[in-house]
Amino acid sequence: MTESKATGIGLLSGGLDSILAVKVLQEQDLRLLGVTFSTPFFSGQPGIDAGRAAGIEVQVIDLTDKHLAMLRNPVYGFGSQMNPCIDCHALMLREAGQLMEQMKADFLFTGEVLGQRPMSQRRDSLRSVEKLSGYPGRILRPLSARLLPPTLVENEGKVDRERLLDINGRSRKRQIELARHYGIKVYPQPGGGCMLTKEGFARKLRELFTLYPDAGAREIELLKWGRHLLLPGGVFLAVGRQQTDNERLGSLAGPEEVVLRVLDHPGPLGVLLHLTPETEALSLAAKVVVSYSDAPLEGAVRVEWKHAGKTGMVTEANNLRKEEMKQYLL
Numbered sequence: 001m002t003e004s005k006a007t008g009i010g011l012l013s014g015g016l017d018s019i020l021a022v023k024v025l026q027e028q029d030l031r032l033l034g035v036t037f038s039t040p041f042f043s044g045q046p047g048i049d050a051g052r053a054a055g056i057e058v059q060v061i062d063l064t065d066k067h068l069a070m071l072r073n074p075v076y077g078f079g080s081q082m083n084p085c086i087d088c089h090a091l092m093l094r095e096a097g098q099l100m101e102q103m104k105a106d107f108l109f110t111g112e113v114l115g116q117r118p119m120s121q122r123r124d125s126l127r128s129v130e131k132l133s134g135y136p137g138r139i140l141r142p143l144s145a146r147l148l149p150p151t152l153v154e155n156e157g158k159v160d161r162e163r164l165l166d167i168n169g170r171s172r173k174r175q176i177e178l179a180r181h182y183g184i185k186v187y188p189q190p191g192g193g194c195m196l197t198k199e200g201f202a203r204k205l206r207e208l209f210t211l212y213p214d215a216g217a218r219e220i221e222l223l224k225w226g227r228h229l230l231l232p233g234g235v236f237l238a239v240g241r242q243q244t245d246n247e248r249l250g251s252l253a254g255p256e257e258v259v260l261r262v263l264d265h266p267g268p269l270g271v272l273l274h275l276t277p278e279t280e281a282l283s284l285a286a287k288v289v290v291s292y293s294d295a296p297l298e299g300a301v302r303v304e305w306k307h308a309g310k311t312g313m314v315t316e317a318n319n320l321r322k323e324e325m326k327q328y329l330l
């Protein structure tokens with residue numbers, strides 16, 4: 001790196017605040033780059049879009065393995081759902097910090113606003129995140145910087161603290177004014193994209209991790225398609241709701257899964273996670289799949305199963321009552 005100006009690497013989540021953090025720093029003579037992350041729970045696209053809106057280059061890092069390892073045992077626990085926000089921020093900052101070191105950049109920055117989010121943006125949380133990330137004093141929050149202790153680059157005069165902001169709290173008024181000031185017209189609402197904050201998804205994920213502590217990205221992907229049931233004996237069944245679900249579930253099922261399909265009638269695909277056709281649950285799972293099909297009530301219906309290259313068939317009556325089914329739905 002030949003320029004003498006200081007270089008900052010910004011974590012871009014994609015919300016308005018991350019765009020504004022860049023804009024505020026662009027008022028100074030700095031070199032700015034963006035970084036964003038992808039995992040099974042959120043994509044890097046909003047961060048890429050934010051970089052485009054702010055006019056900086058963005059690098060996307062696939063954080064899946066490290067994020068899953070962290071998710072199993074977050075130091076600071078979970079938010080209202082399965083969102084380990086403090087650990088997640090710290091992990092992202094640690095990754096960005098490594099990039100900062102590789103690139104010999106000077107500081108990291110984020111669009112965090114003091115007091116804006118109950119869990120991750122309290123003063124003590126910001127401090128915890130810094131400590132856990134391993135980069136204390138190197139993380140600048142331009143939107144609230146004047147309310148926080150000065151960072152190294154501010155102390156060294158590489159970033160002018162006086163030109164940073166003092167936004168505090170949950171109101172979005174100043175951010176909206178700033179968006180107007182910078183001519184930013186389109187931006188996503190903050191915090192909308194992470195599946196770990198969604199109640200229904202978090203419930204399924206908790207069950208998945210309880211049954212299969214080693215579940216990885218593929219099993220998690222299966223949770224995103226169709227409906228999911230927990231059958232007696234801790235049996236996890238995914239059933240498509242529509243054609244796209246069936247296609248995705250079919251392509252995600254591995255040799256360790258049993259795939260069920262109703263013969264002779266239009267119906268959904270079912271996937272029994274990590275089981276063999278010898279399972280006692282096969283009959284009930286087949287009945288569930290049949291009950292979501294167009295097969296006539298009470299009649300005998302053939303269901304094909306496939307597992308690790310083998311195929312077989314069971315015949316079940318379409319007689320599973322709705323109330324019975326409800327108790328299995330996750």
Ligand code: SF4
Nearest residue numbers: 083084085088089194
């Ligand atoms: S909402 Fe999701 S992506 Fe954002 S910090 Fe929390 S866990 Fe990480």
